[in-house]
Amino acid sequence: MNNGRTQDAGLSPPITGNRLLSASRLPIKDIIVYLFIMAGIVWIILRGASEQGYNWQWYRIPQFLYTSKDGVFTLGPLLEGLKITLHITWISMILTYIIGLATALLRLSDSIIGRVVARVYLEIARNTPLIVQLFFIYFVVAPVLGIDRLFAAILALSLFEGAYASEVYRSGIVSLPKGQWEAAHSLGLTTFDTYRKVILPQAIRRVLPPLTSQTISLIKDSSLVSVIAVYEMTMQANAIVAETFLTFEIYFTIAGIYLVITVILSQFVALMERKFKVHN
Amino acid sequence: MAEKKLGDYIINVKNIYKTFPNGVKALCDFSTNIRRAEVVVVIGPSGSGKSTFLRCLNGLEDIDSGEIVFDGIPLDDNKKNRLQIRRDMGMVFQLFNLFPHLTVLQNVMLAQQLVRKSSTSLAKSVSMELLEKVGIDDKVDSFPSQLSGGQQQRVAIARALAMKPKVMLFDEATSALDPEMIGEVLDVMRTLAEEGMTMICVTHELGFAQEVSDWVIFMDEGKIVEGGTAEHFFNNPQEERTKLFLSQIL
Secondary structure, three states: OOOOOOOOOOOOOOOOOOHHHHHHOOOHHHHHHHHHHHHHHHHHHHHHHHHOOOOOOHHHOHHHHEEEEOOEEEEOHHHHHHHHHHHHHHHHHHHHHHHHHHHHHHHHOOOHHHHHHHHHHHHHHHHOOHHHHHHHHHHHHHHHHOOOHHHHHHHHHHHHHHHHHHHHHHHHHHOOOHHHHHHHHHOOOOHHHHHHHHHHHHHHHHOHHHHHHHHHHHHHHHHHHHHHOOOOHHHHHHHHHHHHOOHHHHHHHHHHHHHHHHHHHHHHHHHHHHHOOOOO | OOOOOOOOEEEEEEEEEEEOOOOOEEEEEEEEEEEOOOEEEEEOOOOOOHHHHHHHHOOOOOOOEEEEEEOOEEOOOOHHHHHHHHHHEEEEOOOOOOOOOOOHHHHHHHHHHHOOOOOHHHHHHHHHHHHHHOOOHHHOOOOHHHOOHHHHHHHHHHHHHOOOOOEEEEEOOOOOOOHHHHHHHHHHHHHHHHOOOEEEEEOOOHHHHHHHOOEEEEEEOOEEEEEEOHHHHHHOOOOHHHHHHHHHHO
16 A cells, blocks of 8 residues: 555655756766866966967976986976975974974963963964064074074974964864763873873874864975075975076976875875774 | 671761852762761752762862861872872763773773783783673773663773772763663672672662662752661651652652
């Protein structure tokens, strides 16, 4: 007897639009719109370039990436710059995580001095532009401490990004249920052990996505250290453009390289997230 | 309950007051004394201060004035004292509070390794023994999220017992459980009581109170309204408020 119950009881999501498309699960409409927008952007760029009478010379780019003379493979200036960028980024990343965690713990600590110091640092680092902090550290702090240009760049980057990272850590820690603290307390764990074995393992897994964004910001912000003449990738690009006027080609190329790095990083973090999935 | 030999006083609570920052008076001139091996059940309407009392005992909440002495150690500002007291008191929470990122076995082993500095093998054997005792030995490598509420609570009890506490505090241990799981947790608690553990239980399980407790305290508005043996309490309550409360529940 058909009492209307043969339809599924409202368990599948409402089907909108063309039934055939939904069944095949291809967002055809979205893809078309996307391609249209991309075509529009490319067209605007090409038009702008041709209006300026720009002469595209992509064939000249590879020599800046690598040269292969007599079977000897040497990296061109852009990839040499990339090495420096990666070097800076890598060290700054570690420092950022350390400074961020230390600051978050200070902000959450019982000591008034600790909280005040953390707060002052955070307000300054987050309310001034990175470029200003870079200049300050390079022209004022570096001579006083006797540190070189590269380390000044790393220091400035780490302090800047560390402030943002610390808020990310803090939000992760604070988001844990109070019960975790209470259970650790009633078992007699010290605050240090509680953080080490109970709180941080959980908090860090929770904040991996925003921390990744943080790291990607770091990679991109590393390009700013070009203003204090550190020969990382952007600085190399500027130098090449000054000589050859290959503006569009060079900047598109390094934009592409930055993109590749950040995408690889995002995939790596996604892999780690899957591996350390929190059982909630 | 069969004749039980109770020990000397292990906890002395003298005139404690506690008011929360929002003005609520949780405890008002509250005093009581607990003996070794005694099973004390604290009952009362919500907001009466039962959980607050429990949490003041192991330092989760601070008292505004008064004295708490545990096995000769005063609960004061001395960090060492506070740590010592926390380690000798075990607590079981209404929401279990297991560590979700660790397996059942790791949950029970953690405090032993960090606090008692036990070796991994010793911690493991003690943990396995306790998990067997509470009936979870087949799920030692599971994560808490894979267990039912009753199972999680039993793991929580094992975890607290792993520290070999002198007193066990149960803060509404069965209130968050589905009815069919309450029994298995109460069974564990009953076994503990029979083995002579000093227990203070905040609970709504009056059947358990009647069967297992040596002393029942009825609290309302931060004060002890009436205290007595289970027999006295359920058969012959004196105070009006007690009678009212019991009539609403029983």
